[in-house]
Amino acid sequence: MKAPILVTGAAGFIGSNLVDRLLANGAVVVGYDNFSTGRAEFLAAAEKSQRFGLVRGDLFDLSKLTAAMSGCGAVIHLAANADVRHGLEHPLRDFEQNTAGTMNVLEAMRAAAVRDLVFASTGSIYGDTATFPTPEDAPMPRQTSLYGASKMAAEGFIAAYAEGFGLRARICRFVSILGPRYSHGHVFDFCRQLRANSKVLHILGDGRAQKSYLAVEDCVAGILAVLQQGSESEAGFCETYNLGTEETCRVSESAQWICETLGLAPTLEYGGGDRGWVGDNPFILLDTKKLQALGWKPRSTIREGVANTVEWLQANPWIFDEGAKTQ
Ligand SMILES: NC(=O)c1ccc[n+]([C@@H]2O[C@H](COP(=O)([O-])OP(=O)(O)OC[C@H]3O[C@@H](n4cnc5c(N)ncnc54)[C@H](O)[C@@H]3O)[C@@H](O)[C@H]2O)c1
Numbered sequence: 445m446k447a448p449i450l451v452t453g454a455a456g457f458i459g460s461n462l463v464d465r466l467l468a469n470g471a472v473v474v475g476y477d478n479f480s481t482g483r484a485e486f487l488a489a490a491e492k493s494q495r496f497g498l499v500r501g502d503l504f505d506l507s508k509l510t511a512a513m514s515g516c517g518a519v520i521h522l523a524a525n526a527d528v529r530h531g532l533e534h535p536l537r538d539f540e541q542n543t544a545g546t547m548n549v550l551e552a553m554r555a556a557a558v559r560d561l562v563f564a565s566t567g568s569i570y571g572d573t574a575t576f577p578t579p580e581d582a583p584m585p586r587q588t589s590l591y592g593a594s595k596m597a598a599e600g601f602i603a604a605y606a607e608g609f610g611l612r613a614r615i616c617r618f619v620s621i622l623g624p625r626y627s628h629g630h631v632f633d634f635c636r637q638l639r640a641n642s643k644v645l646h647i648l649g650d651g652r653a654q655k656s657y658l659a660v661e662d663c664v665a666g667i668l669a670v671l672q673q674g675s676e677s678e679a680g681f682c683e684t685y686n687l688g689t690e691e692t693c694r695v696s697e698s699a700q701w702i703c704e705t706l707g708l709a710p711t712l713e714y715g716g717g718d719r720g721w722v723g724d725n726p727f728i729l730l731d732t733k734k735l736q737a738l739g740w741k742p743r744s745t746i747r748e749g750v751a752n753t754v755e756w757l758q759a760n761p762w763i764f765d766e767g768a769k770t771q
């Protein structure tokens with residue numbers, strides 16, 4: 445049997461989808477999560493598997509994290525403060541959860557002698573880039589969000605640990621992800637608003653922002669594809685891969701698709717301005733040729749991803765009643 449894979453953030457949106465896929469592929473999986481935004485419901489299927497173990501713990505409990513990693517073959521590090529929009533309300537949070545938290549993962553890996561890492565970074569690290577589609581080696585971008593900056597700093601520590609301690613690291617920069625168990629982001633916000641009042645939908649910005657989105661199944665497939673990269677002998681391996689679709693949609697189009705799927709025709713009220721919030725990037729399109737060269741290709745269109753997300757939210761209204769756990 446292959447060594448277990450430890451997934452931090454296993455109870456989250458992407459983490460729980462990844463755990464289910466790993467288990468379906470026959471892997472032994474250890475989930476690690478503090479349930480700050482994660483939900484036990486997302487792991488209900490995984491918990492039925494003999495090959496799944498859950499550790500309720502925080503990234504900042506270094507001895508628990510190290511013990512959980514003991515005997516694992518790889519770590520997929522997803523735990524983070526994943527909401528890009530509210531950084532300015534809690535200026536230390538992104539640094540603590542995303543940069544310092546990642547340092548703890550690296551230290552635990554060193555102590556437990558685990559060499560293989562996949563890290564969930566973000567397209568937000570490209571800030572206000574002028575290069576589209578944006579390749580992994582775009583000129584060092586100026587950061588626009590505390591979230592992007594915290595992930596960029598974490599990437600730096602990962603590269604230095606790969607160099608200094610022989611880690612094999614794969615950094616994945618995702619665009620926004622859509623699909624089952626989606627619990628934060630604009631589709632969630634729009635659906636929540638329309639549940640409260642189906643007549644009016646308030647939209648941040650002027651609706652013209654163009655973004656790329658990726659279905660969570662495609663995101664998980666990309667993570668598994670990069671995990672295969674870097675052979676046993678390649679200590680110090682550290683490669684970065686963009687994950688996204690080759691298309692974009694405007695926020696106004698996405699709002700239309702959401703309303704159509706819900707069968708509603710509300711008045712759309714735009715806040716104005718080209719950015720939804722301070723630090724928002726009005727155009728996101730990543731160059732994914734590097735990952736596609738490994739045989740990966742997204743299967744869903746953005747429109748399908750939006751519709752699937754709305755349908756999942758409609759079928760799982762409890763997620764609204766409980767309230768968004770992300771602050
Ligand atoms: N969802 C997206 O659109 C998107 C886009 C780009 C990058 N990412 C990155 O992907 C990863 C997963 O995102 P997600 O959307 O699934 O977010 P999520 O909030 O659903 O999941 C994060 C999980 O990490 C756990 N967690 C947070 N802090 C922790 C801590 N200190 N100790 C232990 N567990 C902790 C939470 O309880 C949650 O289960 C994050 O690193 C995020 O930054 C997500």
